[in-house]
Structure formats: structure tokens, C-alpha cells
Amino acid sequence: MPDAVIRHGDKELTLPTYVGTEGETAVDIGKLRTEMGMVTLDKGFGNTAEGHSTVSYIDGESGILRYRGYSIEQLAESATFLEVAYLLQYGELPNKAELESYVEAITLHTLLREDVKHLFEAFPNTAHPMQILASATSALATYYPDALDPLDADAVDISSRRLIAKTPTMIAWSYKYSVHQPYVYPDNDLDYSSNFLKMMFSVPAEDYAPDPVLTNALNMLLILHADHGQNCSASAVRLVGSGHANIFSSVAAGIHALSGPLHGGANQAVLEMLEGIYASGEDIDTVVKRAKDKSDPFRLMGFGHRVYKNFDPRARIIKKAAEDVLDALGVDDPLLDIALRLEEVALSDEYFVERNLYPNVDFYSGIIYRAMGFPTDMFTVLFALGRLPGWLAQWRELAADPSTRIFRPRQLYTGEPLRDYVSIEDR
Numbered sequence: 001m002p003d004a005v006i007r008h009g010d011k012e013l014t015l016p017t018y019v020g021t022e023g024e025t026a027v028d029i030g031k032l033r034t035e036m037g038m039v040t041l042d043k044g045f046g047n048t049a050e051g052h053s054t055v056s057y058i059d060g061e062s063g064i065l066r067y068r069g070y071s072i073e074q075l076a077e078s079a080t081f082l083e084v085a086y087l088l089q090y091g092e093l094p095n096k097a098e099l100e101s102y103v104e105a106i107t108l109h110t111l112l113r114e115d116v117k118h119l120f121e122a123f124p125n126t127a128h129p130m131q132i133l134a135s136a137t138s139a140l141a142t143y144y145p146d147a148l149d150p151l152d153a154d155a156v157d158i159s160s161r162r163l164i165a166k167t168p169t170m171i172a173w174s175y176k177y178s179v180h181q182p183y184v185y186p187d188n189d190l191d192y193s194s195n196f197l198k199m200m201f202s203v204p205a206e207d208y209a210p211d212p213v214l215t216n217a218l219n220m221l222l223i224l225h226a227d228h229g230q231n232c233s234a235s236a237v238r239l240v241g242s243g244h245a246n247i248f249s250s251v252a253a254g255i256h257a258l259s260g261p262l263h264g265g266a267n268q269a270v271l272e273m274l275e276g277i278y279a280s281g282e283d284i285d286t287v288v289k290r291a292k293d294k295s296d297p298f299r300l301m302g303f304g305h306r307v308y309k310n311f312d313p314r315a316r317i318i319k320k321a322a323e324d325v326l327d328a329l330g331v332d333d334p335l336l337d338i339a340l341r342l343e344e345v346a347l348s349d350e351y352f353v354e355r356n357l358y359p360n361v362d363f364y365s366g367i368i369y370r371a372m373g374f375p376t377d378m379f380t381v382l383f384a385l386g387r388l389p390g391w392l393a394q395w396r397e398l399a400a401d402p403s404t405r406i407f408r409p410r411q412l413y414t415g416e417p418l419r420d421y422v423s424i425e426d427r
Contacts, residue, residue, distance in 0.1 A: 011036050022057060039410045046306075050238070051401070055088060055393045056227045063310035067227055068092070076317050081222040082106060082192055085164055085389035088227055089396065103192075109165035110186035110195065112173065113143055120177045129381045130264075132174040133167075134255040140166065141248035148246040150399045159247045160392045167388055168192070171381050172199035193218040196385075201373055213328040214372050217321055221365060224314045225383050227390025229307070233257040233264065237391045238398050242407040247395055254391045255384050264383040268376055270302040271366035274335040284341045292351050302363030303346060304356065314361040319343075322364040322371075331371050339367060 004015040004027045013035050016028045026049050033039050042048045057066045065072040068087050075084055079093075086094045086102050094102060119139055123132055141148060144162065147155040173183050176199075184199045194210040197218065202208030230238070236257035240250040258264035277287055291300035305312055326333055343359050346352040369379050398404050 006032070006036065008036055008038065018052075022059065033410070039412065041412055045235075050230060050235070050407070051398070051404075053230070053394070053397060054091065055390065055397060056229050058229050058307055060305070060307040060309050063308060063313050065228070065313050072224065072313055073317065076220050076223050076314075079223060080191070081219050081226070081386075082164075084223050084226050088389045088393040089160060105161050106165045106192070107188045109162045110169055110188065112166055112169050116143075116170075117173065117177075117183065120174050123177075125178045125180070127178075128259075129171065129174050129178070129378050130255060130259040130384070133170060133381050133384060134252045134259070136170045136174070137163070137167070137255060138249055138252035141246050144248075148248075150241065150244050150246060153400075156247060156396060156399065160396065163248070163251060163392065164388060167385055168196040169199060171378070171385060172196060175200055175375075175378060191215070193222070197372075211329075213325060217325045217368055217372065220317070220321055221368065221382070222386035224317060224361060224365075225386030227387070227393065230394070231263070232260070233387065234391060234394045237395050239407045241395045241398050242404060247392070250395050251388070251391050254387070258384055258387065259380060264380045264387075266301065266360075267362040267366045267369070267383065268379045270362050271335070271370060271376055271379070273299075273301045274338050274367075277338055278334055284338070284345050287342065288345050288349060292349075300342070300346070300357075302360055303352065303358065305358075305360045308358070308360065309356045311358045312360040315359045315363055318361060318364040318368065319359070322367045325368050326371050329371055333367060333371060335370070336367050339364060 002017070004017055006013050006015060013032065015032070018026045018028065020026070029040055040048070055068065057069070058064065067075060067084065068091055070087070070093070075087075079087075082103055083093060083099060086099065116136065116139070119136055120132060123135075140162070144159065147159045147162075149155045169186055176183050182204055184202050184204075187195050187198055190198060190210070193215045197210045197214060198208055228234070233254040237250045237254040240253040241247070245253075261269055282290075287298075287300070290296045290298045322336060322339075325331075326336055343363070346357065346359075352358075366376070366379050369382060370376070374382065
């Protein structure tokens with residue numbers, strides 16, 4: 001691949017180019033400021049690659065998502081979440097012995113220290129679970145001061161396993177506190193998804209057996225959310241990690257980033273929109289017409305994606321799963337009917353087709369979570385649970401790269417020029 005050349009005024013600079021595995025070309029602008037006195041302006045970093053990565057590959061135009069080279073369709077159909085977590089952490093799918101050892105290691109760390117309960121109880125029981133989860137994740141660093149060095153591979157590995165193991169327990173305990181129910185301790189005889197469901201929905205007075213339909217659906221949803229390149233939250237994790245902050249603090253930053261309605265909070269917004277449509281009694285044609293009217297504040301949530309200009313491959317999988325889960329549970333949810341009719345009308349409407357506004361991963365996921373019994377405000381923490389292995393993989397990749405520099409984006413200053421201070425009496 002030939003180098004790129006930039007000319008400005010009487011200066012010329014040759015910029016090296018790099019080609020990724022799938023043919024993407026990147027121009028290295030590392031010397032642009034020192035040699036040319038210029039910086040690039042890229043709002044939202046949509047055209048900026050912060051570095052090299054081997055974690056996941058996305059082709060937004062073709063609707064492709066792969067983890068470490070494996071298609072999301074195959075992983076969602078055949079793998080377990082902890083298999084995918086191992087893949088993202090270590091670069092390869094585990095063999096049987098490796099997976100058994102990894103699952104055992106995760107299982108051994110599911111329990112929280114007893115005094116962590118006091119942390120949950122310090123919040124109002126109406127607090128949003130994302131804020132509680134971020135605080136609890138950050139607090140974990142205080143319990144493991146011996147494993148915080150980002151340059152110590154063994155410390156990073158044990159901390160990563162602790163996070164994957166303990167996050168379901170933190171989420172479930174925060175939920176139990178919010179509904180005034182007893183905390184349920186982990187059951188190490190259960191698989192990852194079943195254990196989480198038991199901690200969430202069982203009570204000491206009754207026996208509880210996780211429904212395989214729900215366990216399989218949760219496993220699939222967690223896999224679909226496990227990584228998605230350098231999105232807002234992954235960038236936050238890497239940004240904080242670039243300053244050699246510990247992995248708990250970095251992941252807490254990712255949780256905060258994910259909490260925003262333009263990122264992880266979108267699945268909650270979709271369900272609230274569907275509930276609003278159902279309550280209003282409006283027909284679908286009216287809803288679509290309102291969505292196209294720029295003077296109407298109503299917005300159709302769950303359509304379109306920052307990266308995908310084709311169908312989000314995860315949305316295809318989740319759509320089928322939503323129909324299968326509700327059918328298996330015998331649930332007749334009118335919100336699914338509304339969602340299906342919205343998709344049908346929108347995909348045949350020129351307005352949406354021309355703008356590539358296809359349903360995204362958030363459009364159907366909330367319907368499945370609702371059928372499983374999760375309250376709406378917990379949808380985003382479920383997203384965080386799934387995304388955790390990806391955050392860890394992104395952080396570890398950055399920490400292990402000797403060429404990593406602390407992140408320090410530039411800005412184009414457009415404020416006031418130099419001016420003199422005026423005393424307060426003369427202002």
C-alpha cells in the first residue's frame with residue numbers, strides 16, 4: 001500500500017499507511033503536528049483509529065460482527081458466554097480442559113465479601129442500578145490492593161476473573177436490596193447464567209429451578225453484547241487505562257459511559273417507547289408518520305446505528321429469540337406485536353430505507369428481558385454484564401502494548417484571543 005502525502009502551503013509530509021486484516025486502510029498522522037503544525041478535526045472520532053486491535057471486527061456496510069475472527073452468528077448459536085469470555089481474554093477458543101479450568105476459576109470467585117452489603121444499603125433503594133454497579137465495581141479495588149498493578153500480568157488476570165465472577169452477584173444483590181428481599185448467595189453448582197437468574201429471582205422460602213429457556217436466552221444475549229469495537233464505553237475503559245489506572249476503576253468508567261441513553265440506555269428507551277405507543281392506542285401508520293415529522297418531538301427508538309449502515313447482525317438473532325422465548329413461555333406480549341409491525345412498516349418506507357434506519361440490537365432485547373422478569377431499569381446493567389469481557393479484553397490489549405501512550409486528544413481552540421485582565425471595579 002503506497003504512503004499518503006499531505007500538502008499544505010509550501011510544506012509536504014509523507015504519511016505511512018497500514019492495512020488491516022480485512023483490507024481497511026489507516027493513515028498514520030502521528031507526525032502531522034510536529035512536522036506541519038496541524039491537527040486533524042474529527043468530531044466523535046468517527047474516522048480515527050486510536051490503535052491496532054485484534055479483539056473484534058465490524059463491517060458496518062455489510063452487517064458483519066466477529067470476535068477474534070469468529071462470526072457472531074456462530075458464537076451466539078453454539079458457544080457459552082464463558083467460552084466467549086475466554087476467547088476475548090486470551091485470543092483463542094478454549095479446549096475442554098482449558099474451559100473447565102476457566103469455569104472453575106470464575107466459579108470460585110462469585111462470592112462477595114459480606115460487608116459489601118453495606119455499600120448497597122448506603123444508596124436509596126430507588127437508585128438506578130447502573131450507578132450502584134459503577135460504585136461497587138470501583139469499590140472492589142479496595143478489597144484487592146495486591147492485584148491492582150496494570151503492568152503485572154498475573155494481577156491483571158486474577159482481577160479480570162474476579163470481575164467476571166462477581167459482577168452478576170453485585171447486580172443481583174443491588175436488585176434484591178431495591179425490592180426489599182433477602183440477598184441470595186451464589187450457587188456454584190449452577191452455570192453462569194442459571195446462577196445469575198437464581199440470585200435475581202429466587203427467595204429463601206421457595207425452591208427455584210432456572211428455566212432452561214431463560215438460561216439459554218440470557219446466555220445468547222450476553223454473547224451478543226460481549227464486544228463491539230471501540231465504542232463509547234470501550235473507549236472510556238481504554239482512556240482511563242492509558243493513565244495506568246487499575247482495571248476496576250477503568251471498568252467503572254466504562255459502566256458510567258454505558259449508562260447514557262445514547263449508548264447502553266437505548267434498550268430501556270425502546271421499551272418505554274413501545275409502552276407509550278401501546279398506552280396511546282395510536283396505530284402504527286400514525287406512529288411512523290410522527291417519527292418522520294421533524295416538528296414532532298417523538299422519536300422512533302431502536303432504529304439506526306452509528307456503525308451499521310445495513311442490518312445490525314445482532315438484531316436478526318435477537319428478533320428470532322424474542323419470538324421463540326415468548327412462545328416457549330406462553331407469553332402474549334402486545335409490545336412484541338407492536339415492534340414487529342413497526343419493523344415491517346419502517347423497512348418498506350422510503351424514508352427509513354434511504355437513511356439505512358434498520359432495527360438495531362436494542363430494538364428487541366428489552367422485550368426478552370421483560371419476558372424474563374427483569375425490571376426496565378435493569379436492562380442497561382444486563383448490557384454491562386455482557387460487555388464486561390470485551391472491556392477487559394480491550395483494557396488488557398492496551399496495557400500489554402509497549403507502544404501505548406496516555407490518551408491526550410487535541411482541540412482546535414476557537415475562543416477569545418489574548419486579552420488583559422480588568423479589575424472588578426472597572427467591569
